[in-house]
Amino acid sequence: MTTKGASPAARPPDPLVVEGLTKTYPGGVPAVRGISFQVSEGEVFGLLGPNGAGKTTTLGILTTLVRPSGGRAIVDGYDVATSPLEVRRAIGVVFQDSVLDADFTGAQNLWLHARLWRVPGAAQRVASMLEAVGLTERAGDGVRTYSGGMKRRLEIARALLGRPRILVLDEPTLGLDPIVRNELWQMIRALRREQQVTVLVSTHYLEEAEGVCDRVAIIDKGEIIALDTPAGLVGALGARILELGIDGDPSGVLAALAGPVPGLSEAMQVGPTISVPSDLSATELTEVANRLRLAERGAKTTMVRPATLNDVFLHLTSPARPATATAAGAAA
Numbered sequence: 001m002t003t004k005g006a007s008p009a010a011r012p013p014d015p016l017v018v019e020g021l022t023k024t025y026p027g028g029v030p031a032v033r034g035i036s037f038q039v040s041e042g043e044v045f046g047l048l049g050p051n052g053a054g055k056t057t058t059l060g061i062l063t064t065l066v067r068p069s070g071g072r073a074i075v076d077g078y079d080v081a082t083s084p085l086e087v088r089r090a091i092g093v094v095f096q097d098s099v100l101d102a103d104f105t106g107a108q109n110l111w112l113h114a115r116l117w118r119v120p121g122a123a124q125r126v127a128s129m130l131e132a133v134g135l136t137e138r139a140g141d142g143v144r145t146y147s148g149g150m151k152r153r154l155e156i157a158r159a160l161l162g163r164p165r166i167l168v169l170d171e172p173t174l175g176l177d178p179i180v181r182n183e184l185w186q187m188i189r190a191l192r193r194e195q196q197v198t199v200l201v202s203t204h205y206l207e208e209a210e211g212v213c214d215r216v217a218i219i220d221k222g223e224i225i226a227l228d229t230p231a232g233l234v235g236a237l238g239a240r241i242l243e244l245g246i247d248g249d250p251s252g253v254l255a256a257l258a259g260p261v262p263g264l265s266e267a268m269q270v271g272p273t274i275s276v277p278s279d280l281s282a283t284e285l286t287e288v289a290n291r292l293r294l295a296e297r298g299a300k301t302t303m304v305r306p307a308t309l310n311d312v313f314l315h316l317t318s319p320a321r322p323a324t325a326t327a328a329g330a331a332a
């Protein structure tokens with residue numbers, strides 16, 4: 001890996017390269033514990049994980065708002081530690097805290113930003129970005145009157161005004177209702193194509209990222225525990241999940257599944273639900289459930305559904321113990 005200026009670059013550097021990045025806040029526990037990943041030109045890359053995993057901290061470092069404790073982060077060929085201004089010029093950022101002025105209209109908000117950042121051809125750029133996020137009709141209305149989804153769209157338009165190479169979005173769908181969330185994801189994918197921008201997006205809605213991201217890194221407790229295409233991660237787990245609803249003692253069902261049973265992966269228990277990943281067909285799975293007499297052993301409901309990134313996360317973070325031991329621990 002080279003940084004800009006080190007050599008006459010034959011081809012542009014990757015938009016993002018992160019190597020062994022760590023962050024420990026003063027007096028705190030490590031928030032990021034040595035993560036590494038790279039994002040290629042034009043990718044939509046997802047940083048997925050539960051609350052507290054270290055997503056915002058990582059994006060904070062990449063956008064120069066947070067100082068790393070160790071490791072390196074290279075954005076558009078520039079090191080965040082030594083070239084923060086160049087890094088900021090290369091990225092457009094949408095963070096949780098809104099930067100919109102509610103007293104102004106949508107268009108005025110974009111104007112203000114375009115002038116501040118001396119965006120060339122500002123008038124045309126503002127108009128075309130309003131169009132790109134579907135706000136042309138509402139451009140003259142006060143931001144105060146916008147819905148949550150419209151505000152998020154305006155923030156994305158603002159972030160893209162300066163034609164950044166990389167768009168960074170921290171939980172863009174947080175707090176929006178499911179339909180609006182889905183619309184926003186579709187818009188992010190469309191913008192990637194239309195604006196030719198590389199996208200780094202964080203979310204704790206693992207399933208939503210599945211159809212949107214080209215590749216995802218799953219982060220938990222400051223560490224990347226998996227990195228691949230969503231299809232690759234789900235495929236490695238198993239195409240389907242046999243899901244059993246337990247009412248009472250799960251030990252009978254877990255014992256039957258602990259076999260091991262040919263075609264079934266290790267059972268995972270979350271609360272009253274036991275999930276078993278498998279590549280067997282739905283029909284075969286129903287047959288297996290019958291043969292193991294799971295209903296008699298305490299499974300109140302039996303369902304087969306497609307596996308998701310959520311299941312991948314559960315599988316990766318479930319204690320690496322036999323299911324029966326897990327059950328004993330959970331029941332204790």
Ligand SMILES: Nc1ncnc2c1ncn2[C@@H]1O[C@H](COP(=O)(O)OP(=O)(O)O)[C@@H](O)[C@H]1O
Nearest residue numbers: 025028031049050051052053054055056057058
């Ligand atoms: N400014 C801060 N000072 C101290 N601890 C922080 C600060 N910001 C985040 N943390 C801690 O770092 C960990 C990771 O947080 P964060 O990066 O916000 O995760 P996420 O965005 O995935 O929810 C959490 O344990 C959080 O409490």
Ligand SMILES: [Mg+2]
Nearest residue numbers: 055056057171
């Ligand atoms: Mg966060």
